[in-house]
Amino acid sequence: MSSPLDRMARRAAADPFFLAAALDRHARSERLDDAALAARLGCDMPTLTMLRLCRMPRPEAPHFGNDIDAIAGRFGVAADVLAAAVRRGQVLLRQQAGESGAAGLLLAARDGAEEEPGDDAGGEP
Amino acid sequence: MSDAPPPHPDALRLLRCLLDGNPTAPADLAAAYLEPLAAGLSTANPRVDPQLCEEAAEEALCALYRNPHSYRPEEGLTLEAFLRMSARGDLRNLLHKENKHQRGRRPWKVVEHSADGGNYLRRDDDPSLPLQIAEAARAAAVPDAVRAGLTETDLRVLELMLAKERSTAVYARAMELPPLPPEEERREVKRVKDRLQKRLDRARSSHEQSP
Numbered sequence: 001m002s003s004p005l006d007r008m009a010r011r012a013a014a015d016p017f018f019l020a021a022a023l024d025r026h027a028r029s030e031r032l033d034d035a036a037l038a039a040r041l042g043c044d045m046p047t048l049t050m051l052r053l054c055r056m057p058r059p060e061a062p063h064f065g066n067d068i069d070a071i072a073g074r075f076g077v078a079a080d081v082l083a084a085a086v087r088r089g090q091v092l093l094r095q096q097a098g099e100s101g102a103a104g105l106l107l108a109a110r111d112g113a114e115e116e117p118g119d120d121a122g123g124e125p
Numbered sequence: 126m127s128d129a130p131p132p133h134p135d136a137l138r139l140l141r142c143l144l145d146g147n148p149t150a151p152a153d154l155a156a157a158y159l160e161p162l163a164a165g166l167s168t169a170n171p172r173v174d175p176q177l178c179e180e181a182a183e184e185a186l187c188a189l190y191r192n193p194h195s196y197r198p199e200e201g202l203t204l205e206a207f208l209r210m211s212a213r214g215d216l217r218n219l220l221h222k223e224n225k226h227q228r229g230r231r232p233w234k235v236v237e238h239s240a241d242g243g244n245y246l247r248r249d250d251d252p253s254l255p256l257q258i259a260e261a262a263r264a265a266a267v268p269d270a271v272r273a274g275l276t277e278t279d280l281r282v283l284e285l286m287l288a289k290e291r292s293t294a295v296y297a298r299a300m301e302l303p304p305l306p307p308e309e310e311r312r313e314v315k316r317v318k319d320r321l322q323k324r325l326d327r328a329r330s331s332h333e334q335s336p
Contacts (some may be wrong), residue, residue, distance in 0.1 A: 004160050017190065018151070053152035055190070067148045074149045095173050 009052035020052035022089025027094055039049055041085065043077050051075055051082075080087070133157050143193045145186040151190045158205070159186060162212055173220065182208075182218035188215075188298065195294030210290075214281075271328045275321075283321050300327050 002010075008011035014022035027037045038048040068086065099123030133139070139157060142150035159182055166178035185208050189196060196207045275283065281299040290296065294316040296303075307314065 004163050004179050004182075005155060007179065008155055008159060008186075011183070015187075017187070019148070029212050048147075050152045050156065053146040053155050055146075057148060069146050 002050075005053070006049050009049040016056060016093055019054040019056050019086065021093060022056060022086045023048075024089070024095060025050055025092035026085045026089035026117055029088065040078070041077050043075065047075050047077070051077070056090075057086055063080060129262035132177060133205065137198065138200070140193065140196065143190065148273070151186075152287055154189070155186055158208055159183065162186075165209065166212055166216055170216070173216070177215060177219050180218055181212045183208075184215040184219075184288065192294055195292055197292065200291055203208070207292075211295065211298065217281075217299075218301065271321075271324050275324075279317070279321060282317055283325075286318060286321060286325075 009020055010085075010114035012018035016023060023037065027033075034045065038045055041051065043049065043051065050072065050101060054071050055067075057064050057071070064083075064087075068079050068083045071077075072082050080095065135153075135157065139154050143154065159179075162182035162185065163175070163179040166181060167173070167175045170178065188211060189208065189210055194200075196204060198204070202210075204326060208249050270281070282296060285296060285299055293307075293314050295313050296318065300311060300314065300317060302310060
């Protein structure tokens with residue numbers, strides 16, 4: 001049975017504030033379940049929960065390295081392995097955000113076109 | 126009845142880590158506070174779904190993560206008490222949402238033809254009943270002359286004012302303000318507090334003038 005902390009860590013995957021969001025995207029892209037993700041990171045399940053609840057490392061240098069070192073040092077995982085997983089997860093998150101942003105723009109453009117059909121600069125031929 | 130988690134010996138150290146931007150601070154704070162906070166809410170509200178209590182505890186923690194300056198130790202409130210108060214507000218909001226959702230799902234005919242008619246929301250099937258009772262008791266502390274015509278949000282703000290709450294963030298959450306720039310949030314909170322304060326002052330002065 002999972003603990004409240006486990007459940008919070010799972011829900012944190014939907015919130016890019018948490019490291020869970022990057023780890024979740026990474027795990028999905030590699031088809032890793034929780035146990036496999038923990039094995040990849042070289043930690044046990046309770047440590048994976050704590051990792052997930054950490055703040056997402058700031059993507060820009062030198063903060064990224066500092067944040068990864070702080071997390072890896074605190075929870076005893078290999079910084080390079082954690083950094084690789086988080087970087088990949090962050091890239092996937094950005095892609096996802098970009099896609100939804102682009103979809104949003106397309107929808108907005110379509111809505112605008114539907115609202116103001118007469119304003120089409122091209123006009124009727 | 127106390128739904129307070131026990132004071133955490135590392136409270137200030139954990140808060141300092143959060144303020145310093147240490148990325149492990151949210152995990153450490155959650156490990157220290159989530160379970161006792163959720164358990165405290167469940168104990169104080171035995172008829173509320175424990176899952177909702179847990180969610181409210183999570184939301185209180187997340188709000189602190191995003192705005193660590195919303196807690197000011199110099200105001201005399203312990204971190205535990207601050208989180209507890211914040212979680213109670215979150216639970217109230219979750220229950221209101223839940224209630225609306227349930228109302229939306231219930232066919233109108235069932236409501237109209239049920240034995241308890243329009244009052245069913247006050248009955249045993251309302252998950253927010255325990256909180257409503259507690260709120261009613263607190264609201265009773267607000268003079269009738271002031272309470273008349275106030276919205277539910279106004280009453281929440283007024284209760285906080287009477288409890289001498291000072292945190293803008295706590296008021297903003299009670300008012301269910303959308304995310305705003307700090308200055309705008311402060312202005313909006315101040316506007317509502319000033320309006321309610323005038324109402325309180327008027328009620329007090331007319332009470333003093335009455336024979």
